Amino acid sequence: MTAFTNEADGDLHIGTQIGVLHHGATIYQTAPAAAPAEKLQVAVNYLRGGSPREAERRISALVFEDGLSSAEVAYHWVLSVLSGRSLTSLSGAEMHQLDQAFTMSERHPSGRWWRCVETIRMLVNALLMVGPDGQPPPQALGRALQAYATLPDDDRQDIERHLTLTLSGVAQDHIEDLNADHVRRARTAGDRAVRVPKFFEPDPAEPIAKISRPAPAESTWLPLAGGGALLLVGAVTLVQAAGTRSIVAAVAVFVLLVAGGYAVVRHGLDRAFLRSRLAAKEDEFQTGRRPAYTGPGGNALSAGFTATIATVVDQAFVNAQPREHQMRDAFWRDTTGLRIALQGDLIDLYGVRGIRPEAIRWLAAHHAEDIAGRWRDGSLDDFRRRYRPAAMSPAFLGGLAALAGAGLVVLLSATAMTACALVVAAPLLWFGGRLAHRGGLALYGERRRIALDTAEFQERYHAECLAYDRWVGWLADRPTDVEMGNWLALDLAHWKRGVMADYRLSNRDLLTHLTLTEAAPRSRRARDVGGPFRHSAYTVLLFLLTEGGVRQVQTRLDFVTGAFSGERRTTFRYDAIGSVRVTEVGLRVDDQKLVSRQAFQLSLNNGERIRVLLDDFADEPVDDYRESADHLARLASDAAGVTSATHILEAVAAEGREWIALERQRLHRRLPRQQPPMPSPVTYPGLSG
Known part of the structure; x- marks a missing residue:
């Protein structure tokens, strides 16, 4: 067993917070002999709670080990693979999983989930067929967007949330406009302002009665008798x-x-x-x-x-x-x-x-x-x-x-x-x-x-x-971790739209965007067993990558009310990025690395450092029977957006402004892997052919 750190401990200043662990919550837990349907629900909870990599791992295991197959499985599998990833960042294995999920959906060609999968396939195929101007073919994209518009509000918002890095340009603008009213309503739905503070309250310990203690018998009877x-x-x-x-x-x-x-x-x-x-x-x-x-x-x-x-x-x-x-x-x-x-x-x-x-x-x-x-x-x-x-x-x-x-x-x-x-x-x-x-x-x-x-x-x-x-x-009506994750995603989507309006930018002006979160100072935190920490307030960093450079905005999110305050803006060129790294502190046992703390750091050539500190589980309660510190560290990285941001920013730091052209080349190389969408047995309203 050896201790390791990828950077000096002095660069890690993660503040100590008292973490609350909800032992009663079971949305991320099943019995070892649970039915595949119950295991699927746990994986879906991870996806909805903002941990797509864990959801992807679990759904893949259900497909390959338990033989689970349905349009619903295919839908959540597709979302877990694409969530938090751009098309160019997908590896060969991940593209293969995407193909398998689309193929699985074809075997169940009816119902709500199949329609959602077919819509995502149409969107992905259209986005892969970008032209020299970086825009997809209007006809293919128009058919995909019409199909998307026929879906229920909740399904549309679900797809937008998980495909936010996959979609780009005109498609993203159209989808955000279509869902804007739904996002505004959903942010405060479910009596949020009243229920969110309850999430940060621990499971209460039952009261213990005091019992009167009598004096020793000999101290009473001996003087009385004498x-x-x-x-x-x-x-x-x-x-x-x-x-x-x-x-x-x-x-x-x-x-x-x-x-x-x-x-x-x-x-x-x-x-x-x-x-x-x-x-x-x-x-x-x-x-x-x-x-x-x-x-x-x-x-x-x-x-x-x-x-x-x-x-x-x-x-x-x-x-x-x-x-x-x-x-x-x-x-x-x-x-x-x-x-x-x-x-x-x-x-x-x-x-x-x-x-x-x-x-x-x-x-x-x-x-x-x-x-x-x-x-x-x-x-x-x-x-x-x-x-x-x-x-x-x-x-x-x-x-x-x-x-x-x-x-x-x-x-x-x-x-x-x-x-x-x-x-x-x-x-x-x-x-x-x-x-x-x-x-x-x-x-x-x-x-x-x-x-x-x-x-x-x-x-x-x-x-x-x-x-x-x-x-x-x-x-009793304390929100679940899934609700907390959904509210956070809605807040971030709503705020990004407002920031872009301030900059007078549309999604077609962006190459991509990245959102990172960390616990705000003096915030409270709590989590369900098996889930990441949620915070009563967040520090949010948004990176908007355009042709001309990077616009970075930082703000504080009061999670109880959903209010943003104290925006700070920074703009820099691609050649100003010096390095990107994730600092880890933990233990290595044999061939297994157990990470307890992480810090994401973007260093600029002028000496400025942009840092996101991830949740520290080293001194917090961990249910050793149902979770591990390494698993929780991965969830923290996923929930903070570091997993998605690291790949893109590392490429930008290495390639500079050439990253733009190289990214488009990588996207073109994805095109041969995609097959034309299968004809749809069900005709979408408003679509022809």
Whole structure:
């Protein structure tokens, strides 16, 4: 195993982002023994999600290994081969696949998919028959465009999206004009602005209940038993001392001791427990020190989890703080202890289970909103009123009086023996009372504490479950990766059309165009298992290659709204391009290269560098059973447009302006490979012959 890099690590400045992995999403996964139709759907999802190379690999496997054949298979196979490629960039093997897909469609000559394949074949054949002026024959192109115009809106837009580098000139202008209204409507369809933010929310972790932890039994019973024994000996001593004078005095002492002791103990323990409960709650409120409880167990606390949870909790309280600035200092001061306690709970309950911090962001938000609500209505310190001991009750005062009466009876029965008994009984009763009080308070207090904590923890857990259900319900219409990829393609097509209008260019003025995307600074990202990362904002680079040179435009795309902002434009000649390269960092295991990071870089002769940084999977969650880092790196390159751009820009860098003439020669060399289209059994409306 060896590490490799195609360029110094210093040239890679990929920012660290917390990635969200949707484990529940299965649009890119099938069981090993899944039916071919299910495997085809996964391949189609990759194609629609913007990963045509992965779709091409999977569809080819279905055709050659599983023998799958239909017009639908042929249609998606054709799109996967052509998507992101110009006709001149197709290799011999890829042209052969294209021929095989067209032939497969001929065996199923009816229906929607066959019509789409025949239309694509007509377009491809027309584009291959370009003349010296670089334009295809008008008659052949006109027939293809008429056939294209009869297709449904969704099919037309699908073909335009994947053939954007294949089409050129008049064909592209006509197709974009035909689909312009559909693209504008589809960009905001599906309640996009509301649903897109949900894609960047992780699958929430289910709430975990706190369980009250009882004190060790020996710490409760030992002092109680010892104190009780001392009290019994002391009481018996007093009763015997009083009995030497009168049996009535002995009975009176016994009754007063029992009645007074019960009243004092019963109400005294309650008061003592309330004081200890109030002190514990006050400590939690002020400092965040929590009562003991039993957690779920585990030792999977990852490095940095504690610091990340602190950030998550602070952000939750920032979102929940009062809008009035003058009230915020009081809010943060009054909730300091509760924030610390919440952080401790999240670490103890979820960190040791290996749960990622972003999966419990919803829980931090729930508790922050609850605490902020109680702060606003003044109930945050309700515990002070609930557990404040009341004034001494008559029963407690009566108990004290009974004990005093017992002592008075003993004194009135004073003899020499009674004096000795008092000397012996007094310390026994004093120390016995102290020990018994400690043990009784522990036993009585533990039972009440456990009951109160259990009720409190259950109420808290119930509220968390309700909040979890609400959160899951809110995420129920989270968009799929296919929808995200389609929205992105529509945004890029719409923006390209606007940029060309600004430059007063039409597609017939272009030799080709390239679109590259990367994560915008401070954007969020998320992905489905097996899919590429999607970002809440993109930096988009558009290259328009014309006869005179290259026009490059950069902008920021807010993916939630589909709004573009901050355009920057650059124009340079072909001979200004110095080099094109893709920097890779990863590992090589035997003959297999595992790429974890990539950066596309276009260097100009004046020293300027245009760079696109691809998604970094090195420190992100990867489902090792269903995906690999190398597979994800290929998806990232595909989704960013680097796969398509590298071939063209490398040729431009090597050939300079001669690339234009050489590209047309390469296109002419493709012509002999194409056969005339088969006669169509179905006549398209508006077509003759």
